[in-house]
Amino acid sequence: MMLLFLGVYLYRAASTGSRxxxxxxxxxxxxxxxxxxAGPLILADTTxxxxxxxxxxxxxxxxxxxxRINTSDPFPDACFWSSSQYRCSVPCCVPVWREQANGTYxxxxxxxxxxxxxxxxxxxxxxxxxxxxxxxxxxxxxxxLYTAPLVLFEDSTVNSLAxxxxxxxDCLYGVNAATGYCxxxxxxxxxxxxxxSCEPNETLFRLSPMGWLFTFAFTxxxxxxxxxxxxxxxxxxxxxxxxxxxxxxxxxxNANILQKLGDVAAKWRxxxxxx
Numbered sequence: 001m002m003l004l005f006l007g008v009y010l011y012r013a014a015s016t017g018s019r020x021x022x023x024x025x026x027x028x029x030x031x032x033x034x035x036x037x038a039g040p041l042i043l044a045d046t047t048x049x050x051x052x053x054x055x056x057x058x059x060x061x062x063x064x065x066x067x068r069i070n071t072s073d074p075f076p077d078a079c080f081w082s083s084s085q086y087r088c089s090v091p092c093c094v095p096v097w098r099e100q101a102n103g104t105y106x107x108x109x110x111x112x113x114x115x116x117x118x119x120x121x122x123x124x125x126x127x128x129x130x131x132x133x134x135x136x137x138x139x140x141x142x143x144x145l146y147t148a149p150l151v152l153f154e155d156s157t158v159n160s161l162a163x164x165x166x167x168x169x170d171c172l173y174g175v176n177a178a179t180g181y182c183x184x185x186x187x188x189x190x191x192x193x194x195x196x197s198c199e200p201n202e203t204l205f206r207l208s209p210m211g212w213l214f215t216f217a218f219t220x221x222x223x224x225x226x227x228x229x230x231x232x233x234x235x236x237x238x239x240x241x242x243x244x245x246x247x248x249x250x251x252x253x254n255a256n257i258l259q260k261l262g263d264v265a266a267k268w269r270x271x272x273x274x275x
Contacts, residue, residue: 003039003247010035010254019254031254034246041243045214052083055155059084060208061092062154062195067163068092069151069195070184072172075208085211086202092195093184094159096176097121097150105130105148109185109193119144149178154195 010032013019022028051057058065060079068076074088095107105121120143121130129145131137151159161179168175171182184193199206207215252258 003035003042006247006251007032007035007039010250013254031250034250034253038243038246038250041246043243048083048210048214057083060088060198062094064153064159069094069159070171070176070182072170072182074198080209082208083210084198084208085214086199086206087208087211088198089201089206090197090199091184093193094151094181094195095193096179097146097152098148098178099124105132107193111193119146121145121150122147124148151179151181 014028014032019028019031048057052059060066060068060075060082061084062069066079066082066084068074068079068088069092071092074091075084079088093109095109095111097105097107100106100108118132118135118139120135121132122128122145123130146158151161153159159179163180165180166175166182173183173185175181176183
């Protein structure tokens with residue numbers, strides 16, 4: 001809002017105000033043009049965060065847009081244009097909901113209980129319905145009912161498994177025949193499967209392509225947390241104040257600060273000469 005009001009003020013100064021008498025168009029509209037450049041720099045990284053938080057611009061993870069589901073490379077080429085600020089180093093393990101040996105249904109590999117979505121499963125015989133432990137029978141009906149095998153995206157929508165097939169050579173633990181994705185772990189291990197973590201060491205050397213662009217070319221302004229700007233205060237300032245520096249230039253240029261400082265210096269020399 002402040003930038004909007006300031007933009008209106010500078011434009012009016014250039015068109016009908018204190019700068020309208022200047023002959024050169026660059027001199028009249030210069031402060032307004034600099035402000036127009038400063039605005040995107042100030043708001044860019046905050047906008048990226050908002051787009052990511054509201055699911056408009058997805059990050060690299062368990063989604064259909066920038067997927068790294070069970071890939072051997074934690075940050076594959078498909079994530080180049082994702083909104084993630086850092087290149088992931090932790091693999092994204094997405095489990096498969098399928099029938100177990102004892103006739104029940106569960107995630108393979110196992111996933112943390114607190115992150116497991118609760119839904120009903122239509123048994124393979126087509127007549128029985130399986131309800132997992134902890135199912136909320138007080139939830140509004142109709143209940144979500146799925147068939148196995150099942151893979152869910154991070155927003156709990158169903159993964160249609162329509163992704164291009166992967167090659168066996170690209171998978172460290174082979175291809176999962178039920179999903180067409182790589183196996184994230186050896187099925188005989190008891191590793192916990194999750195895609196919640198991306199990069200524990202959020203440093204300059206782990207920046208993604210969009211991370212480089214938004215951290216250095218644009219800004220990193222509040223309410224973004226400092227650790228979102230590489231932890232280092234010097235790196236925070238490089239991004240944060242690029243837009244604000246241009247904002248200051250626009251305001252001071254509109255105020256003719258250099259001319260006024262020159263007048264003060266000339267007056268000072270005149271006064272010193274009389275002493």
